[in-house]
Amino acid sequence: MSEGVVLSLNDLVIGYDEPLSEPISLEVKPGEIIAILGPSGIGKTTLIRTIAGLVRPLEGDFDLHVKRRGGLGYIPQRLGLVRHATVAHNVSLGARMNVPWSRTMFQERNERTQEAIRTLGIEEKAGEPVRRLSGGQQRRVATARTLAQRPELMLADEFLGELDQHNVDLVLGAVHELVGKGTAVIMVEHHEDNAKDFATRIWEIKNKRFSDMSIEEWELHTSAGEEE
Amino acid sequence: MKYRLFGALFILFFLAWRTLDGLVEGDWGRLEGGLSNLGVFFSESMWPPNWSVLEARSYPVCEQDIEFFCSVGYLGMMETLKIAFVSTVLGFVGAITLSSLAARNLMPLSIALPVRIFLSAVRSLPSLIWAILFVIVIGFGPLSGVLAMTFYTIGYLGKLQYEVFEGMANDPLEAGRAMGLSRPSILLNIVIPENSNHLLSQLMFMFEYNVRHGTVIGIVGAGGIGYYISTYLKFLQYDKVFALLIIIFVVVVVIDLLSLMIRSFVNEEGDVRKPTWLNTIIAAKKKQA
Numbered sequence: 001m002s003e004g005v006v007l008s009l010n011d012l013v014i015g016y017d018e019p020l021s022e023p024i025s026l027e028v029k030p031g032e033i034i035a036i037l038g039p040s041g042i043g044k045t046t047l048i049r050t051i052a053g054l055v056r057p058l059e060g061d062f063d064l065h066v067k068r069r070g071g072l073g074y075i076p077q078r079l080g081l082v083r084h085a086t087v088a089h090n091v092s093l094g095a096r097m098n099v100p101w102s103r104t105m106f107q108e109r110n111e112r113t114q115e116a117i118r119t120l121g122i123e124e125k126a127g128e129p130v131r132r133l134s135g136g137q138q139r140r141v142a143t144a145r146t147l148a149q150r151p152e153l154m155l156a157d158e159f160l161g162e163l164d165q166h167n168v169d170l171v172l173g174a175v176h177e178l179v180g181k182g183t184a185v186i187m188v189e190h191h192e193d194n195a196k197d198f199a200t201r202i203w204e205i206k207n208k209r210f211s212d213m214s215i216e217e218w219e220l221h222t223s224a225g226e227e228e
Numbered sequence: 229m230k231y232r233l234f235g236a237l238f239i240l241f242f243l244a245w246r247t248l249d250g251l252v253e254g255d256w257g258r259l260e261g262g263l264s265n266l267g268v269f270f271s272e273s274m275w276p277p278n279w280s281v282l283e284a285r286s287y288p289v290c291e292q293d294i295e296f297f298c299s300v301g302y303l304g305m306m307e308t309l310k311i312a313f314v315s316t317v318l319g320f321v322g323a324i325t326l327s328s329l330a331a332r333n334l335m336p337l338s339i340a341l342p343v344r345i346f347l348s349a350v351r352s353l354p355s356l357i358w359a360i361l362f363v364i365v366i367g368f369g370p371l372s373g374v375l376a377m378t379f380y381t382i383g384y385l386g387k388l389q390y391e392v393f394e395g396m397a398n399d400p401l402e403a404g405r406a407m408g409l410s411r412p413s414i415l416l417n418i419v420i421p422e423n424s425n426h427l428l429s430q431l432m433f434m435f436e437y438n439v440r441h442g443t444v445i446g447i448v449g450a451g452g453i454g455y456y457i458s459t460y461l462k463f464l465q466y467d468k469v470f471a472l473l474i475i476i477f478v479v480v481v482v483i484d485l486l487s488l489m490i491r492s493f494v495n496e497e498g499d500v501r502k503p504t505w506l507n508t509i510i511a512a513k514k515k516q517a
Binding site for chain 1: 397399400401402403404405406407408409410413417418421422423424425
């Protein structure tokens with residue numbers, strides 16, 4: 001294992017029955033923000049779900065160098081919220097992780113929950129069931145859950161969808177706070193502008209080919225594609 | 229599509245009729261005069277209901293200010309309600325523990341399968357047989373009733389619950405697993421709150437079921453209003469039996485309304501309109517319509 005690496009993919013081939021990519025080998029370091037781009041149905045979600053441990057790789061493997069409990073934060077495409085529970089309950093699920101046992105444990109969990117709710121601007125909805133919230137508000141709840149968790153690696157699948165620009169800035173600001181504390185972020189993103197503004201690296205999947213690029217390389221690659 | 233549905237229903241009805249014909253061996257003559265016999269029996273033996281079941285019993289002497297609280301109807305119904313309440317609560321706790329072990333999306337097959345077999349075994353005995361077993365083992369009285377209903381509740385609710393758990397959306401479970409929540413934590417903080425509407429509905433249904441079946445198990449000596457029904461049947465006092473049946477009917481309707489009221493706090497309908505007694509009853513009427 002390389003020093004300061006949260007995730008390493010070793011000739012990883014993703015897919016369910018058929019491979020969706022060529023073998024992928026790379027490393028992710030703390031504080032990196034990676035946006036996965038590519039057309040729909042190409043395997044972006046499968047890659048995220050494989051790293052989250054929900055889908056078995058077809059070939060190769062990957063090493064997660066994070067705590068077994070609470071080291072990984074995950075926002076699925078459908079957000080994974082408990083719809084009949086309150087906003088506060090959902091956010092507190094994240095705050096259960098990464099708080100060591102102590103006499104002040106419950107107080108600390110509560111503080112983390114409240115802080116995450118405040119950061120995402122959903123204080124007024126804290127006592128309401130998630131099912132009553134709009135799609136955009138639900139996305140903020142899912143982000144608040146991960147914020148309260150403070151994971152070492154955050155996986156997010158299209159978590160900026162349905163958000164207006166103000167809320168995109170709010171959510172990305174909150175995620176930046178996490179990144180500042182050393183969290184690495186891997187996110188599936190459809191809007192290239194968001195990826196360009198926010199990410200430090202781009203993973204692109206196209207025709208089963210996987211490319212790992214810096215933002216500058218990706219911009220060059222995109223403009224070259226447009227000229228062709 | 230509509231015609232296919234009607235066709236399928238017609239075939240099912242025909243099959244049911246043919247099966248019934250086979251069961252009665254074509255002897256439909258037995259039904260002759262059945263309806264008039266029922267009318268005679270009802271008008272001569274059951275009607276009018278004898279409401280003396282709501283008056284104080286002659287023995288033991290009533291020490292209450294209001295006679296009603298010493299009546300057979302009140303005491304029997306209260307005992308049945310108590311048996312149903314305790315056995316529903318105990319059964320619900322037992323069932324939720326076992327159903328979380330039996331759900332395929334929460335546990336591996338090696339654990340889920342034996343628990344499912346256990347639940348099937350518990351469920352395969354009707355509450356009446358459980359009651360007879362417990363009356364034999366620990367004797368007459370409400371404790372036998374409580375144990376019988378608890379076991380049956382575990383078997384019955386256990387199956388309903390694990391089917392609900394298996395039908396829930398996968399994404400909250402996946403999020404919980406990926407972030408490292410333990411299995412008990414996933415059950416308590418994700419599975420139960422997410423299915424609260426179904427669980428409450430099943431809980432209320434089971435309570436109502438246990439109240440109704442509490443009357444049946446009373447007949448074999450396991451306590452409750454069924455004990456009095458059994459006694460009146462023995463002495464051919466059908467008018468008193470009818471009065472007790474009306475009491476049971478009223479209680480079951482009240483439980484049904486309570487169930488609607490409680491469930492409206494957790495279902496989406498409650499989001500639009502805050503539940504009140506009035507709109508609970510209106511909703512019930514609308515459903516019937």
